Amino acid sequence: MVRKTAVPLTALGLVSAVWIALSFAGSLPKPGLIPDHTVINDPGEVPRFLADAWQLPDDPLLGFVEITAGPFLMGSDAAIDPLAFDIERWSSTNAQVVLELPTYYIGRFEVTVAQIRSFVQATGYPIDGQALSGAPEHPASFISWPDALAYSRWLDKILRTSAETPEALSTLLEGGGQVTLPTEAEWEKAARGTDGRIYPWGSEPRPDRATYQARGTTAVGSHQCPECPFGLSDMAGNVWEWTRSPYQPYPYDPTNDSEDLENESLWVMRGGSYTDPERFVRGANRGGADPGARRAFIGFRIAISPSE
Amino acid sequence: MSAAQRRKEWQKDQGHRVQLPSGRALDSTPGLQVLAAPIVLTLTLVALSFLPRIQSNLTLAISIWGAVIVLLAWIIVLYLRLRREHASRTFQTMLRPQHYVQALVQLAVFAYWGWHWRPVYEFGTLLAAQLIFAYVFDMLLAWSRRETYTLGFGPFPIIFSINLFLWFRDDWFYLQFLMVGIGFLGKEFVRWKREGRTVHIFNPSAFSLGLFSLVLIATGTTNLTWGQEIASTLTLAPMIYLYLFLLGLIVMYFFSITLVSGAAAMVLFGLSALYTSLTGVPYFLDSEIPAAVFLGLHLLVTDPSTSPRSRAGKLVFGGLYGLGVFGLYSLLGAYGAPTFYDKLLAVPLLNLSVRGIEALILVIRRNRAIKLLRLDWAPLVLNPVHMAVWIIFFGSMTAMGKTDGTHPGDSLPFWEQACAEDRPTACNRLIQLEASYCGDNSAWACNELGGHYRQGEIVSSDADLALGYFSRACELRFQPACVNLLDPGSFRRINPRALDLRLLLREGGQNLMEMTEPELYERACVQHDWDFACDKIMSAS
Structure with missing residues (x-):
């Protein structure tokens, strides 16, 4: 004899079992991705960086360094720099050109693992798990071009809205600045300064000034580089850095960046990485990568550029 | 004495070797030695877990070891209980055609589908693991509640049927075992009296599928499964409707389910045609009846033991399935839930309505007015006649291009145009179709979706969603x-x-990866009215 309550009770029990199982499964992290805010426990304490300011550097502009308006020499002349690649030559008539840029600001350091953790913790942004697994003070890697832009957008938003933002930085942003990736011209000027040097520290390779031909990354700012322009660190080596410039032949002209939409997408990255020999860490060297590339040797640095 | 009791008595009289009217030879083996069978099968499951397919994912391997631990624990508990009670357990073999014919037909679907969508073949090891788990689970469940386990091909159609519609991804595969287990528990415990016998209410696979579907929708965890991919990749196999139709004829011939399948298909075709004539757009996205629904109405809803027995009842049952799927498709779509659940959710509801349908048919037949007017009509007695009608109907639909032919719902320009003309549901369908192609890695479709969400003209503006779609498209080098x-x-x-065109022009699911570019553009121009493709052909010539 089947009891009248048996069927509904059994059905209810089974539904509850499935519900609990699926709710539990749904709350588990997906492999390689961070699905919600609860996964990252601690972005990690890093000396010289502020745990209460999104792990940004501990200085008045939270790590942004002013690059004053003015000219700089862009491109490479193989007659001066025998290691130069053809892609660095400005045109068939001029190897290099003097380019004028307005004032902008660029990060003193490459964006660190701790900063990316802070971003993911705040937003739940789905990022490759490997981007979070490095030492907190090392440059973030395994970051795609859209990931780097997503971080920039988030930082732009919080710096605009947070009461913790230093006044000088708020003023910059209110004045039309935007946190984003640097263009390749902005990046090159920041790396080489205005005197057309080959490496950030001068014209000869110096392994004590940067991390290249090495086994892995080093903590950002590990190398003292008093000769480097603007006091920036790791503008050569450690990780390649994404820019917001599409990879196209010189002459460089940011006004045509969004014209060539039919070709396959490649974006410029600069600076070379720990895996590269000296030729690739020169300030004028140009790398191009698929925007979806997530590699151990690709990271980024942020800038505050005038709105376009 | 009821038929079941009489049968039980009769079996008792026959001792250890009996003959049942509905089966073949029967054996029984006394004692507890029979527990060796689940032990051996469980150890086989352990061995299976060391195959490369399973070792490729740690969670998957752990899922299988977890299932093994549960089964071994159950065997030990059962053994101790039986020893304490001095009880013995036996099994008998019974090979039922409705199990092995059904299983062979389902296997034929897997074979053909897998030939055109390789993940199915790669899933073979996991299918085998589920089968072993199902046999052990079924044995232990039976021996926990009674003396005899009936060994046959019963678990095959249950496992195959579940897996024709829903698989959990490797990282959540333990839920697949739970789904299988719940199917058997439902069969064992969720029962009612029908025609004097206590029988299970739900088709075991449909019960499990329905239950999980409901909870997957409610908890928003559909992405834990391959459900969407399964529903959409059936059409990768060319002429899939014809193939399913021919296989369906085998089942119809042996088990007289033509009225159920035929009525369901006719209702769906009819409602689809009516909707199209009223609105100018197709109801279902990719066909008059989605291939997975067509599969369902042949192999999921047709379990004879959970559907009506009378011919009129079967006709109503099939018709209601068609109506149910049609209604659920819209309902799920309206709630933003994946629409492929339509065919799964309808079956348990119909199983529950079986007694009601039978009672209704009886009332109608007994009604004096009905009798006087000679309206107590029952479908023709002969199943071959029903099959002949079904063959003619399907043939007509095929001749009109309503099955394997090109379907306007496959064409993006069609929906773009329909959306621009503000036809009912067209903009939603456009978004749905683009989301599906974006999911297939068409960067163009992702970018279009991003544009819709940025512009907010045909869908509510959502800047974050737009950025998400642009990011995906960008990573696909667009x-x-x-x-x-x-x-x-x-x-x-x-x-x-x-x-993108190789993905966007698939229509019936054909693989266009090998097609030359001129052929692709010609297809885009001629079959999809894509203006840019026509211009490209013109400029090339």
């Missing part, structure tokens, strides 16, 4: 999407690339 990420104030788009 330059306009990357530029859209940089410039939040505009929307840049280009025509689909050749790679």
Whole structure:
């Protein structure tokens, strides 16, 4: 004899079992991705960086360094720099050109693992798990071009809205600045300064000034580089850095960046990485990568550029 | 004495070797030695877990070891209980055609589908693991509640049927075992009295599928499964409707389910045609009846033991399935839930209505007015006659291009145009179709979706969603999407690339990866009225 309550009770029990199982499964992290805010426990304490300011550097502009308006020499002349690649030559008539840029600001350091953790913790942004697994003070890697832009957008938003933002930085942003990736011209000027040097520290390779031909990354700012322009660190080596410039032949002209939409997408990255020999860490060297590339040797640095 | 009691008595009289009217030879083996069978099968499951397919994912391997631990614990508990009670357990073999014929037909579907969508073959090891688990689970469940386990091919159609519609991804595969287990528990415990016998209410696979579908929708965890891919990849196999139709004829011939399948298909075809004539757009996206629904109405809803026995009842049952799927498709769509659950959710509801349908048929037949007017009509007695009608109907539909032929719902320009003309549901369908192609890695479709969400003209504006779609398209190397990420104030788009066309023009699911570019553009121009493709052909010539 089947009891009248048996069927509904059994059905209810089974539904509850499935519900609990699926709710539990749904709350588990997906492999390689961070699905919600609860996964990252601690972005990690890093000396010289502020745990209460999104792990940004501990200085008045939270790590942004002013690059004053003015000219700089862009491109490479193989007659001066025998290691130069053809892609660095400005045109068939001029190897290099003097380019004028307005004032902008660029990060003193490459964006660190701790900063990316802070971003993911705040937003739940789905990022490759490997981007979070490095030492907190090392440059973030395994970051795609859209990931780097997503971080920039988030930082732009919080710096605009947070009461913790230093006044000088708020003023910059209110004045039309935007946190984003640097263009390749902005990046090159920041790396080489205005005197057309080959490496950030001068014209000869110096392994004590940067991390290249090495086994892995080093903590950002590990190398003292008093000769480097603007006091920036790791503008050569450690990780390649994404820019917001599409990879196209010189002459460089940011006004045509969004014209060539039919070709396959490649974006410029600069600076070379720990895996590269000296030729690739020169300030004028140009790398191009698929925007979806997530590699151990690709990271980024942020800038505050005038709105376009 | 009821039929079941009489049968039980009769079996008792026959001792250890009996003959049942509905089966073949029967054996029984006394004692507890029979527990060796689940032990051996469980150890086989352990061995299976060391195959490369399973070792490729730690969670998957752990899922199988977890299932093994549960089964071994159950065997030990059962053994101790039986020893304490001095009880013995036996099994008998019974090979029922409704099990092995059904299983062979389902296997034929897997074989053909897998030939055109390789993940099915790669899933073979996991299918085998589920089968072993199902046999052990079924044995232990039976021996926990009674003396005899009936060994046959019963678990095959249950496992195959579940897996024709829903698999959990490797990282959540333990839920697949739970789904299988719940199917058997439902069969064992969720029962009612019908025609004097206590029988299970739900088709075991449909019960499990329905239950999980409901909870997957409610908890928003559909992405834990391959459900969407399964529903959409059946059509990768060419002439899949014809193939399913021919296989369906085998089942119809042996088990007289033509009235159920035929009525369901006719209702769906009819309602689809009516909707199209009223609105100018197709009801289902990719066909008059989605291939997975067509599969369901042949192999999921047709379990004889959970559907009506009378011919009129079967006709009503099939018709209601058609209506149910049609209604659920809209209902799920309206709630933003994946629509492929339509065919799964309808079956348990219908199983529950079986007694009601039978009672209704009886009332109608007994009604004096009905009798006087000679309206107590029952479908023709002969199943071959029903099959002949079904063959003619399907043939007519095929001749009109309503099955394996090109379907306007496959064409993006069709929906773009329909959306621009503000036809009912057209903009939603456009979004749905683009989301599906974006999921297939068409960067063009992702960029278009991003544009819709940025512009907010045919869908509510959502800046974050737009950025998400642009990011996906950009990572697929679609330059306009990357530029859209940089410039939040505009929307840049280009025509689909050749790679996109290979995905966007699949129509019946054909694999276009090998097609030459001129052929692709010709297809885009001629079959889909894509203007840019026509221009390209013109300029090339």
